[in-house]
Amino acid sequence: MASTKTYTAIFVVLMALSTTQAAVEWLGFLEDYYWETLGVIMVLSTMKALAVAGYYMHLRDEPRSITYVAMAGLIGFLALTAGASYSII
Amino acid sequence: MGDLPPRSSVKRWLVTTNHKDIGILYLLTSVFFLVVAGVLALLIRIQLLQSGGTILSDAGYNQVVTSHGFLMIFWFLSPFAFGFANYFVPLQIGADDLAFPRLNAMSYWLYLFSGVLVLGSFFQGATFMGGWTAYAPLNVPSYIPDFGQVGSFATILALIAFIGSVTIGSVNFLTTIYRMRAKGLRMRDIPLFSISILVTVWMMLFAFAAYLAALIILSSDHLLHTSFFALETGSGPEATDSGSLLWTHIFWFFGHPEVYIVFFPALGVLGEMVQTFSGRRLVGRKWFIIAMALVGIQSFIVWMHHMFLTAISLEIKTVMMVTTVAISLPFDLMVFSLIYTMIKGKIRWKTPFLFSLGALVIFIIGGITGVFLGAIVLDYSFRGTYWVVAHFHYVMASSAVILIGAVYYWFPKMTGKMYNEFLGKVHFAMAFIGFNLLYFPMFIVWETPRRIFHYNSGFTMWHQTATAGAFLFAASFLVMFYNLAKSLYSDRHVGESPWSYVASPEWAVSSPPPLENFPGKPSFASGELNFLDRAETDGGVEDAATDGGVEETLAPPEEHADHASWWPFLTASSVVLTGFGLAGLSVSHFVWPFLFAIPAFVAALGVHGARQDGFAQIHGIYMMLSFPLLALFFIFFHIGIGIGELASMSAYFWAALVGAVWGAYTLAGIGYESFEVPEPKMAEQWPFESVENTKLGMWTFIASDIIVFGAFIGAYIFTRIEYGWQEWWKLAKDPAAHTMAEQALEHHPVLPGLINTYLLLASSFTVVLALSAARRTEDYSIGPFSISNRSATVTFLGLTFGGAAFFLVNKGIEWVDLFVHQGWTFGVDVMSSTFYLTTGMHALHVIIGMLVMLFLIARAWTGAYVGEGEDASTIEYFGLYWHFVDIVWLFLFPLFYIL
Structure with a gap:
């Protein structure tokens, strides 16, 4: 396990990134740069998810095989969503 | 509760968590569902004796066809295979039991009670009528007749409960196979059947999760009147049934892997039986395993070949045609491996081998006819015809034929008695002839439209031939039942193995195997199977080797393991009442039974906690807290519905209420039960050496839940893109x-x-x-x-x-x-x-x-x-x-x- 300080720092970062996501909407970036802003917001969500998985779920300390188990589920989701979405574009 | 009553006691079968007992329960229950689904099949064939039908009404025929599919695929084929998996996987990998024995029992009871729920749906007006694929919009309330609303929803809930069973089982088998192998047993050396189960449970873990998401969304369409699967976007000629398309995507993302989920356990047994009765190791064993794993992965990228007639783009259809043709290549490798093993070996024409060979022929026909359906242009003609019906029965039912062979193969091991070989061969002859008489004519009259009982009158003779074949096929099972029942009480005892060539560890123990499976701790560390003394001695090196007395370091002593618990049975039983009730509740009523179950759960935590840990303040707090919580929900209920309405609530409401409260009480009970399952101290655990069983179990569950949420989010993204x-x-x-x-x-x-x-x-x-x-x-x-x-x-x-x-x-x-x-x-x-x-x-x-x-x-x-x-x-x-x-x-x- 990491130290309490590390967990606290991660928590602060997570709160800050969440606020940033909302701020992007409040500042009206979506009105003018929708797709760019969408990309930024989703990247921020991904960063937050990686921080939670890596530190709070201790994936950094587990054997890589555990990460691969989770990745398998993620790839399944992406295959279904991408395949289904592509089929109607 | 720890020790088991004897097998002659009914209580034994209600409380057991032992994998062999549960394997037997799975086998017997799935055979019951085989008989039910088989009778439904005979009804279909009687109806098809002449165009326009004979004995069933339109709605009756639709129910029979739908239930036949559901019961055969979900409640017979997979559970039948997992009966064997329960019994033999721990034996084959050198484990004392599965990693989570209580969850294993829970898995079985959920399976049984979900089956009770689906059979009960026949008596709730009518069961679901929209086919096993449950295509939208036939699966949403506005397309279901009033008399079928409750039964249809009950069927959906039964499927959800069944997936609960499947998910728990998948997590259990994955953890067991990865973490509890005997020392020295590398992944690549696991017997073929257990390898096939490993690949199968990986597919189950992900495929059923997608189906679960689809069924929950469908339940929401039924209960909350959301509009996912009846959705139409656009208007006029541009309108698209995007809801129907969404269901088809999620269903077949599950449905195509499901074909291999059904077939792979049978393929694993097939490999073992071909080895045993050819008297030699499988040719290209390593490549056989790699091919199986490859198909497991590929199975998730071919699903749209079931959708060539929908509005998806030609580009994606072409991609799926290519991936579909590609998936046949590893299968070719496996088939050639089996054939070449037989050619190189010396065949012993025993009953299990006859079923193996017969099933291989059947599967090859099924596989080749499937390639036609994978080609877009041909599929335009074949889709919705009896070509499809014949093809998938040749594929799916070939796995049943293999598993029947497995019954004969493992019957001596499970009972200690030998079956009658002559009757076994009579069974095979009747089954093989009956099977082909039943299904091959369907290729000849392939233009018969699927799912309806009106066809070109010129096809009548072939349909009557098929009906005769169906009865012959069904009768063959009577021969098997007689043979096995009579053999069970015969004096034809067998020792460790009745076969002259065997390649897996279950044949190294007595028949039937003892409760703890092995006479000592199994180990392959020396390169061959040894049984080590379980008892600790002072540095002594005792070895109870069965095949050469190889010296081994002693295994550390094992802790006592519990084998019995009432809670899995009791907890799963709540599914029946809850499901029965929920199926008949309206949107304004359904939430209350579950809200009232919350105070029951809180109180139950206090009661069970005080009993298990000794009374503490927190238990008193929980017990006291349950009263104001109950009062609060009563106030909400009064505001929302009115207390006075309680007297006129339907039986569905009370059933759901009792079921939910019972479920809450039993869940608290299972949480507090002390149930020791020591992790093996000496086991092969690559690639999860430093991860405890429960942690691995939790991660595999999370991987499955990623797909569940992924399918929800995917459905949202799909719908929004369409919009x-x-x-x-x-x-x-x-x-x-x-x-x-x-x-x-x-x-x-x-x-x-x-x-x-x-x-x-x-x-x-x-x-x-x-x-x-x-x-x-x-x-x-x-x-x-x-x-x-x-x-x-x-x-x-x-x-x-x-x-x-x-x-x-x-x-x-x-x-x-x-x-x-x-x-x-x-x-x-x-x-x-x-x-x-x-x-x-x-x-x-x-x-x-x-x-x-x-x-x-x-x-x-x-x-x-x-x-x-x-x-x-x-x-x-x-x-x-x-x-x-x-x-x-x-x-x-x-x-x-x-x-």
């Missing part, structure tokens, strides 16, 4: 918005979502702190103040619970505003459907987490998890779940509140 991604957003932000939904979205600000993000992140942080506190060796102290680790753990868990509670309160305020004040209800439009259902599914996860937290808080309060000799891992495992729920929200927040 027009930016149109969706622009309408929500357009000040000139004029519809109710658009106004609701306009006033649907980011803030509630952001507040809930803060709350969930904070609760993730506090659960980490709770784990950290539980694992500290020194108490917390700030200046003159100090707080014990126990108190800190309870406090942080309490804060986590508080964060979750505020999350729900905030969500409640938001929903009441949208729902009541703005009139933006579940089914107003697709936006409201996706919003409420996806975030509601997440909220359900939060509620489940809160109920588990109540348990953790009570346990921590009484000293569990903290201090010397205590293990805080339970908090860590719960934390994994809770952080996952947090991560899901991190994506729902932008998708539903910002973008």
